[in-house]
Amino acid sequence: MKIQVTKQKNNSQLVLIPVEGAQTVSVIYFVKAGSRMENLKNNGIAHFTEHMMFKGTKKRPDAFNISCEADGLGAYVNAATDRENTYYYIKSAGEHLSKSIDLLSDLVLNSKFDETEIEKEKGVIVEEIKMYKDNPSWHIGDLYDGLVYANATLGLPIAGEEKTVRAFNRGTFTNYFDDYYSAPNTYLIIAGNLKNENGLGEEYLSGFKEGRQINKPEILPLQDQPRLIFEERDIQQAHLQIGVPGIPFTDKRRLAAKILSIILGGNMSSRLFMELREKRGLAYAVSTRSENLSDAGQMTTMAGVRKEKAEEALQLILKEYDNVYKNVTQAELTRAKEYYKGILSISMEDISNLAINAAIQLYYTGDTLDINQIKKEIDKVSLDEVRQVAKDLFLREKLNLAIIGPYNSSKMFDKILEI
Template sequence: MTTTTLHPGRDGAGVVQRTVLPGGLRVVTETMPTVRSVAVGMWVGIGSRDEAPEHTGATHFLEHLLFKGTPTRGALEISAAIEGIGGEINAFTAKEYTCYYARVLDDDLPLAIDVLADVVTSSLITPEDVESERGVILEEIAMHDDDPSDAVHEHFSAELYGDTPVGRPILGSEETINALSRDRIAEYYQRYYLPPHTVVSVCGNVSHERVVELVAAAYQRAGALGGSGQPVPPRLSGPGAGPRSGVRVVDRPTEQANLVLGTTGLSRTDDRRFALGVLNAALGGGMSSRLFQEIREKRGLAYSAYSFTSQYADTGQFGVYVGCLPGKIDDVLKICREELARVAAESISAEEIERGKGQMRGGLVLGLEDTGSRMSRIGKSELVYDTLMPVDEILSRIEAVTPEEVASIAREILSQPMTLAVIGPYGDKDFTQFVA
């Protein structure tokens, strides 16, 4: 068992420590002695893009099934144990990881760790639970499809990456969920929900030594601690070819059209991500951003307009989302293409760059004001990055971004072929002019 200090903190607060337990289970903590809450996350380094075709949808299916019962607790006992002390327990699935988490009072940390460890290591995955949750997940897919502002992002990813794991929806589809058997889900669980693929992150009024002791005891009770070796990341399937020029139109009788126009971006470890972040904030990150001003404030063409970036291990996305009346979509797309082309050719102004930096700095610091967000930062960092970059260093990297770097990344990203996804009442309308 080895323990290292990843960040020394200041005046006893913000100390981040890491211990690797036998079998490769990693435990990271951050101390916040002035709070009375504790956030606990158990991160498994497996996401929807790591699924083989026969397991499509299994990662998110497991997120549901793990709360259904273990040898020592039923579904009600799992939720009641945490809610009965005023805490919260939940989970989420992403493309490259899954997280099970709880937030409780500091005195209740032992219970939170015990419940989460029980859920993650000892799920029964009974045939009856698989069938009942299959129906729940199909309802979730239908609900998601009924929200075009969410669904358009998935259609954009599917068109951008094609039929590859990173392009498929996290939830799976009605077809893949119906095809998943109990044995295939259990096989997936047994293959990946192992200590070498797992990070336990805890933030709040805690002692690192005490957290390690509690985690080790909980995993020992489950018979899941032991062995040797370093964590081995699960397979990550490549996204396929480079940026694609494509259009996907989903014809629906909606009152509002929803669109995403974009292209591939940067991977999460690309040093240029800070420059892209500044560009993104200035271009579509808020009410003062260029796209919001041009589309909504000056012309009143839409209620919602923003740009976004997403980063994965080996690729990324940059896109623009707009929700507008169906009859205004041509005008909106024309403005989007003109502004993206203008920024690719001329970059953005010094004033916009400074405003973008300010948004990034403020968003980072204000987003780390609670135990849950800090727990997520250290857990995800341990899982997907080589090192934990201190907040002060991130702020320095943002401040160090130069106009030349912004101009360079704008040319590279915004000059690529564009992909467009649209949901609205358009029949066979041709949108290819907007991606040509």
């Protein structure tokens, strides 16, 4: 599999990923526009814009027409908004590439941003925001990010707030679209069966205006003491997220950090899964992950635990954070590497995931590695590198903790963090 990246005359980029034997093809528009590019007044506009792309164009006047056309192709079409990007994708049988790319391109380039549809969709998004807030296992992530990235746009919720969403008008959308949906901020990735590609990618990318590139991200504040945010709720469990600042995507330690997260809480044999769930029965769900952004990252553990056992669970997590650099073993490293390579292979069997992975690499590094190259890089990670990244990251003064639970005070959690 050879990944071909071509910069277009308007500074957009075309990525072609032929997959031998594939019967399907995925088309993805990846735009450098996410919640991080917002402010307090327009928070939620990236996500709302994503919704509006499916509400009608001149050629396809409404959501019903769009859905009927996609269904008639046997295609799956969707989109997602993140902190630093938004992407739109359609997956179909290879013989429908010309029709599916025309459909997706029309949606991304030619949304009407109809005022009636905007007003109607406000209700949909407000209910989505309420849904996230009502579910503690989802809301804990927004709470944690607001703590870690306080006074920075990275801390804004991706879906926005009800107040900002209800204030949007058509001009909010057209201004945002003109600022960010430009050629230099756009990749078009076509992966899978490329038999019928025949220059279609270049043709549709030419529809993007040259525009401007996104600004450099804001400088994030440094942390020199532990931080805590607490939200009292009358619920049966305590939901917690605890962690430390992590590794940016371009940091050479990124893979070591990912492997460390797997060892701690990334699978069923991981330390925290075994300790909190299997040995002590404190939690149903517990996991550790390493998140990587352009200039920031987070290493965090999330768990939903019995409300009377939250303090015990936190102490066990901190014990692993404190000691893993001293006692991580070669056997754990080998198992985590094989697990990482395995889930990567499973994920990349899905052509849409293959395309999104290429876009993310290109966005953050300016280059792309195929799956075999990534696996070779994983194999190079040494035990000493994992130990060192654990020692570098898990510092008590860098701890952040978000808690949602049925407590009338955060005092016991203050004590754990030594605040």
